[in-house]
Amino acid sequence: MFPDFLKWAKESGESRDTIYEIEKVAARLDLTDDELDLVPADLGYFEKVVAVSPYGAVSRSKNLDTARKRGNSRIRTALERFLAARGQGTPDTAVRASYDRVIGFMVDNEGFADRGALFTTSTHKPFLLVRARARLSLPDLDQPEFDRLWHDATPDGRKSLRKFAQRIGKLRRGHNRWPELADLLPRQDFVAPAPSDRARRIEWQSLPAPFRSDAEEVFRETLRQPADMKDWAKEQLRLGRSAVEIDAEIAARVGKEKKKKPPKNIDSALAGYRQATTWLLRESHSPETGFAGLATLRELFTAEALEAACSAQIARSAASISLKNANKSSTLWSRFTNLTTIARHGLRDPEILARIGLVRMFNADYVLLPSEMTEDAEAICDRLRKSPHLAAAFVNAPARLGAISTEALEAASTDFARERALRLSACAAAYSVQVSRALRPANLFMIRRKATPGCPRNLTWIADGQHAEICFSGGEVKNGQTVIVNVQGDDARILWQWDRVDRPKLMKLRGIESSPYLFPGTANPRLRKAALNLPAGCMSVASIMELWDLGDRQLGLGLTPHQCRHALATLMLAVRPGDFANVASVLANTEEVARRHYGKDSGEAAAVAVREALLAHHPDIFARMKRRT
Known part of the structure; x- marks a missing residue:
């Protein structure tokens, strides 16, 4: 377990920075130091749980993404040494060398295919993950070892493993083109296994x-709806059935069994x-x-x-x-x-x-x-109460991401770097909406800036770059309420930058010809609304989560788009303790739901602590929040 790992690190002379990173794990997982014995010292668990945990609670670095990667790397390499010392060895030098020869050949021959390069840029990258984790040399790599790597990997790691399997197949089939690699490759192709924690899919x-x-x-x-029953009854009358028989059958169908709400x-x-x-x-x-x-x-x-x-x-x-x-x-x-x-x-x-x-x-x-299900809301609220700087990071998220995007775009020299910078601008725009009035994700990423046949737009600029209004009719919202979001001031400028400047650049870079959505893509909406003819051209769920994760790595908040609703409610109760009606109106919920999620202590006690800490470090934060609500 991690206490054993920490003890070993101190006794074996690991660097002070590495020991600090190990000690931060409890806080990253919202555990006390005494609860660190709940965390197994296992590489698979580390990659799936610890490495992806929010880093903002333990660091205030200006570049949280880099700080988290550096901290994870220190823990990972020390954990490998710890496991090796316990006889649970990591890849030895000979194993790694078997990958180095193939990786080196690919790196030397990567470039632009139309200029004669054998491989496109970054072809070798999936091999780096396998080299770091595999216990068998590349020629001896087999399906059971590939399965082990797969089950220990994170979702991003599995994407790399899938690419690795595809490229191994391509390299093996191209033995005449690349004879230098023939004896260095595995003797079989690999198949990505079904995830062990997911149910078998049935089409x-x-x-x-x-x-x-x-x-x-x-x-x-x-x-069957009431209108359907009317049509059926008219049809039966035309066919000559008696009204008594038809009425009796309708009573049998919808009498005592009538639905409460279609x-x-x-x-x-x-x-x-x-x-x-x-x-x-x-x-x-x-x-x-x-x-x-x-x-x-x-x-x-x-x-x-x-x-x-x-x-x-x-x-x-x-x-x-x-x-x-x-x-x-x-x-x-x-x-x-x-x-x-x-x-x-x-x-x-x-x-x-x-x-x-x-x-x-x-x-x-x-x-x-x-x-x-109030546990998720309680966990987010507790995190913000205990770490006021996280609350400030949430409120200032649009400006922070906007600044990072601008700097990255100015420094970008490749299409990959430009695309990453533009995606950060998209995430900044999404946050500018969420800190104004946190929407449900299904609404946030279905915002339409242009009307299409049978489907109106949601986004209207009242004043260019200064005030945007986003309106959803009741038919688009989960509980049928009409929702209007006003994005103003600095947040409006960030939204304008994305909408009018960066969005067209990203569409051109990705080859997207047109899309009515604020966040464009090439997918179809997953669940179409019955009252709307939702068009194609939105982002897929996977793309949305990748976009949001890219932004969250810069902020270290560990929030999903939906959890922003919990964060906003916590800050609103800090401004107006006990005002659950106000929270309900902003989140388009009922007061009963708001009180159940956020009324653990009626809001007053928690608000005092969060209020004092926030005002000490960010005197203008409540003025900003009041403008939003």
Whole structure:
């Protein structure tokens, strides 16, 4: 465990800076020094949990990204030496040398392909990760060792490993072009394994056609709206059925079983029903047996299938260090809600409905409503209360990222450097919105600066570079409330810089011809709004998270786009202790939700500590916050 590692570092004469970095790990993970024994001294755990943890709580460096990389490197190399001393060796000199020869050959022959280079620039980079982690020499590298590297890697590391596997395949197939490498390469190609902490994915189109047809019909029945029933009744009258029969059937369909609230987004509801169905299928039908014989949705709803799906979900959460604990996740609630809706309004089967209810009761400890998930909000609020400089970093995030972007763009000499600088400008613009009125991520990254057929714009410049208004109608917001964001002052100038200056540059650099979105891309919206004809041209979820992570590495806050809502609420309660109605209005929530998330101590006690510390270091911060609210 890490206390053993720390003790070894002190006794073996590791540098003072390295020891300091090891001692910072507890604070980075929001643990006390006495709780450091909860952290295993394991390279895989370090890469997945410690290395990616926020660094702003333990450093006030002007370049937090560089400081974090330097600190992680010191811990990583010391940890490798510690494990080697314990007989859990790291790659020896001969192993590393087997990679050096291939890497050296590629580096010497990288450049522009149209100028005669054998490889494009940076072809060798994925090999660096494997050289640092592999226990086998490159010619002896096999699939089990590749699997070990994969399961120990971070998401970014897995991207490099996937590129490594692709390039090994290309190099092996090109043995006639590069005979110098023939004897230095592995004897096999590599396949990226399925993530161990993620469920096996089942594509809806891979299911038998009769089953899909039956399920889609049940889903249509489940989603039947009052207007659909009217059309059906008129059609039945035209066919000659008596009004009494039609009325009786309508009463049977929607009488006692009438939905409390029909879904606002049919596509989203349908996606939820499909996910719940494949969730049940995953454990009741193995990949070996396939889905042969599966004909109707009704036959899937057995107590055994429901229990198996719940047990597998709980086991996956317990075995993973990256997934939430099952008793702190709303996944089971979501699955049971969709299955209950299907059983009640689609299948209309009391036995299946009761069966789902019983299995839900058996697993009640793990069926957590989203409204009960306050732990994430509490953790963010506590972090800001304990570290006022983080609160100041959040409020000043747009200006900080804007300045870094400008400096990086001026110094950029390659397309890669220019693209990185422009992405930082995009992140600064996103933060300028979030510190003004923190939006849900689905709204933030769907902001449209231009109208398209059937879809209005959200962004309007009231005064160029000084005041922007971003408006979302109720149909675009999760709870149906209309949301208006006013971005003014310095934040408006940052948003203008991105919207009118840097955004066109990034689009040209990436080859994006046109996009109505403030944050452009080439993807389609994941969940289209029923009331809007959302166009293509937005960023994918993966691109959004990469963009946000790039900015967060400069700030060290460790916040996701959604967690900015918690941060803003904490600061608002510091300005106006106990004013949950104001928090609710800014976040477009109800006062009850705001009090549940942020009313742990009614706000007053925490506000005093955060207020005094913030005013001592940043006298103008509350004036800025009051302008926002």
